[in-house]
Amino acid sequence: MTDYPDIRGLLLRVWPNLNDELGIWDFVVANDPTFDPRNVRLAFAGDKLVAGTTLLPRRIRTRRGWAPGAELTLVCCHPEHRLQGHGGATVRSALHHLAATGRALAVFYGRPEFYPRFGCAPCFPSLRTDLPAAVADGVATGAVADGAAEVSRADRGREGSGSVALAEATETDVPSLVGLYAERVSLYPGSVDRSAEAWVWKVRNKESHGLWVLPDRRGYARTGYNRETLSLEVPEAAAADGPAAGRLLAGLATLARERGLGKITLILTPDNLVTRTAVLAGAEQHYRPAKAGFAAITDWLPHLPPGYRVCESRGEGLDLLYRDPSTSDQERSALSCDRLSLTQLLMGYRDIDDLLLAADARGAGEGFGATGGSPPLRVKVAPGEALARLLADFPRLYPKYSEAPYYFWS
Numbered sequence: 001m002t003d004y005p006d007i008r009g010l011l012l013r014v015w016p017n018l019n020d021e022l023g024i025w026d027f028v029v030a031n032d033p034t035f036d037p038r039n040v041r042l043a044f045a046g047d048k049l050v051a052g053t054t055l056l057p058r059r060i061r062t063r064r065g066w067a068p069g070a071e072l073t074l075v076c077c078h079p080e081h082r083l084q085g086h087g088g089a090t091v092r093s094a095l096h097h098l099a100a101t102g103r104a105l106a107v108f109y110g111r112p113e114f115y116p117r118f119g120c121a122p123c124f125p126s127l128r129t130d131l132p133a134a135v136a137d138g139v140a141t142g143a144v145a146d147g148a149a150e151v152s153r154a155d156r157g158r159e160g161s162g163s164v165a166l167a168e169a170t171e172t173d174v175p176s177l178v179g180l181y182a183e184r185v186s187l188y189p190g191s192v193d194r195s196a197e198a199w200v201w202k203v204r205n206k207e208s209h210g211l212w213v214l215p216d217r218r219g220y221a222r223t224g225y226n227r228e229t230l231s232l233e234v235p236e237a238a239a240a241d242g243p244a245a246g247r248l249l250a251g252l253a254t255l256a257r258e259r260g261l262g263k264i265t266l267i268l269t270p271d272n273l274v275t276r277t278a279v280l281a282g283a284e285q286h287y288r289p290a291k292a293g294f295a296a297i298t299d300w301l302p303h304l305p306p307g308y309r310v311c312e313s314r315g316e317g318l319d320l321l322y323r324d325p326s327t328s329d330q331e332r333s334a335l336s337c338d339r340l341s342l343t344q345l346l347m348g349y350r351d352i353d354d355l356l357l358a359a360d361a362r363g364a365g366e367g368f369g370a371t372g373g374s375p376p377l378r379v380k381v382a383p384g385e386a387l388a389r390l391l392a393d394f395p396r397l398y399p400k401y402s403e404a405p406y407y408f409w410s
Contacts, residue, residue: 121343124293348397
């Protein structure tokens with residue numbers, strides 16, 4: 001790739017810390033077998049490279065299963081050329097390229113005020129479950145006492161009878177990690193399919209992050225260390241069963257204590273076994289609505305149950321059409337709305353009742369729930385049975401975008 005040195009220079013100009021986006025770029029270029037220069041969209045001012053956006057092809061979970069998609073990342077613009085449309089041009093180019101190559105959606109995190117103008121919708125909420133490390137340390141004792149699991153002497157060798165030691169994950173642990181990830185983590189719209197290649201699981205910055213496993217490999221957790229809140233943050237974790245979840249929490253408590261951190265913050269889905277175990281132990285929960293986690297749908301079909309299709313007009317409006325597959329009825333409009341609303345419906349972040357309520361509350365798009373780049377909500381359900389059908393066919397889910405560990409930096 002002849003532009004490689006210029007891209008590195010641009011990334012370093014935007015993010016001076018070598019461990020930030022430049023480190024991600026170098027790591028992905030060196031390790032990712034799907035890396036393709038055609039997925040790097042660039043903008044120039046004369047002969048000077050001034051902006052770029054990168055797509056990393058991945059299978060992404062939809063309502064109907066896995067679909068070809070991509071992670072959108074490394075969106076950057078030279079500081080001297082901002083507010084001139086260069087960065088936006090590379091994002092639009094990336095999304096057009098995504099559609100042209102038959103990929104159904106992109107998932108990413110970004111600035112809330114920037115991406116809605118490109119048809120990207122905030123879809124990924126955050127549930128933060130806080131448990132004092134001292135409480136988590138005792139969870140494993142109950143799990144063992146009922147005979148459901150056995151904790152080895154190595155597991156119990158640290159402070160207190162309930163203490164559990166986690167091991168730092170190695171390449172030999174990857175098959176177990178992949179299995180737990182597939183069974184317990186990547187079940188939600190927006191999840192990224194994670195391969196068994198060891199590089200995908202590598203932690204780039206061990207000073208600030210870690211990947212840990214139980215000695216029997218029946219649970220794992222990815223961690224970050226937040227010194228401001230004195231919290232061990234866990235953006236990803238999986239346990240094979242309840243006892244494993246208890247031991248994993250106790251192991252996380254040990255990690256927190258060793259780093260002088262007073263609590264564990266799980267950033268997991270509500271039904272994750274580790275989350276549920278923490279709640280039973282008395283954890284507090286705080287829900288944060290989707291703001292910076294985006295999905296951009298470039299092909300509607302993989303997201304739709306049988307009988308539905310989407311008709312796009314030249315304007316902002318979209319029609320969700322329905323024909324009963326079991327009859328010869330004519331195709332009819334079930335829903336007319338904007339792209340943001342339809343994306344949130346199909347990703348499961350909102351159901352149709354939510355969208356109607358939000359549209360009523362926002363009115364002309366001012367105030368309620370609006371972000372800087374958000375267009376007004378326009379939602380209209382067809383009369384008759386359409387509302388009941390939409391509620392049944394598009395229930396609310398919990399979208400979750402689980403990034404690979406190499407994305408994390410300090």
